[in-house]
Amino acid sequence: MGRKQYLFDVLTDLSNQEIKPNQVIIVEQNADPESNSELDYIFDDWSFTINHLFTHQTGACNARNISLGKTTADWILLFDDDVRVPVDFMAQLQHTLISTKVKAITVACLQKGEKEAQQTVKQWPYFGSGCSLVHREIVDRCKFDKALEHGYGEDVDFGMQIRRAGYDVIYAPQIQILHLKAPVGGFREKRIFPWSTDNIQPKPSPHIMYFRKKNYSENQLKGYKLVQWFKNYGKLGSFLPWGHNELFNKAWESSKKYANSL
Incomplete structure (x- = not known):
């Protein structure tokens, strides 16, 4: 392309x-x-x-x-x-x-x-x-x-x-x-997804969530969620543990919803 x-x-x-x-x-x-x-x-x-x-x-x-x-x-x-x-x-x-x-x-x-x-x-x-x-x-x-x-x-x-x-x-x-990582061509066009304008952006990406749900066991998915909780700490708008937890769970549930629609 x-x-x-x-x-x-x-x-x-x-x-x-x-x-x-x-x-x-x-x-x-x-x-x-x-x-x-x-x-x-x-x-x-x-x-x-x-x-x-x-x-x-x-x-x-x-x-x-x-x-x-x-x-x-x-x-x-x-x-x-x-x-x-x-x-x-x-x-x-x-x-x-x-x-x-x-x-x-x-x-x-x-x-x-x-x-x-x-x-x-x-x-x-x-x-x-x-x-x-x-x-x-x-x-x-x-x-x-x-x-x-x-x-x-x-x-x-x-x-x-x-x-x-x-x-x-x-x-x-x-x-x-x-x-060479060509600076032109390929799939560089920014895609507009259904979640692109949501106030709470899904975390992780719905495509990644789809892959994880498809290929991970229940315990693996729980472990992945725990790692993501810590990796995103303070990045979602709150440094308070309970505030971050609330925002993270909303972003996680949004990701699951859109992953199901894929």
């Missing part, structure tokens, strides 16, 4: 790989109903097939689900449009797959100057929707939850779906790609 040059650089990096992808699926989005594709270079001679889809419906969840529905390969790389990768990136992935024998790997997606302290692969509780390789078995059973569209947590939720389906997610910090 609005990142023509960045995406061209991504395609160039993939084209230069020692082990090349068979197909690259691009879901281009532009909310303007009068708009057309700006990706003229997709008709160039690339070393892989490009499957290009254009839609006026914006949203990462929708776009990823569309693209997953178009895949036929055994392995699917979920990728961002503003990253750069070394020529041996795919070869590193293949080596790690062979050594770990897992079905889902997330790699280190670092910004310029950022260092990764972790040195070895590890089991971890997260998932990166823009820097992960997953097996066909997973995409046949898991989809991005559109209740989280334009919000937060859709990638972590996808990781939870993977685990609930019986698979492990491995973080491979030694495989590193550069995340």
Whole structure:
């Protein structure tokens, strides 16, 4: 979305790989109903097939689900449009797959100057929707939850779906790609949600609450609520314990209400 040059650089990096992808699926989005594709270079001679889809419906969840529905390969790389990768990136992935024998790997997606302290692969509780390789078995059973569209947590939720389906997610910090964090394009438009003008803003975000209620046990949710009570102390308008407690409970109940509506 609005990142023509960045995406061209991504395609160039993939084209230069020692082990090349068979197909690259691009879901281009532009909310303007009068708009057309700006990706003229997709008709160039690339070393892989490009499957290009254009839609006026914006949203990462929708776009990823569309693209997953178009895949036929055994392995699917979920990728961002503003990253750069070394020529041996795919070869590193293949080596790690062979050594770990897992079905889902997330790699280190670092910004310029950022260092990764972790040195070895590890089991971890997260998932990166823009820097992960997953097996066909997973995409046949898991989809991005559109209740989280334009919000937060859709990638972590996808990781939870993977685990609930019986698979492990491995973080491979030694495989590193550069995340440019493009200052243009993407999903930067501020969304107006039903709660945006409420006097008492929901805490946490209804999207986060939705994710927690969907994936947490009752005791985990109580523990999360307690942590949030302390983290937000004094930030809601009162430093008095009883005053803060009243404001926090109103914000929490508002979040639960809107989470249910998602």
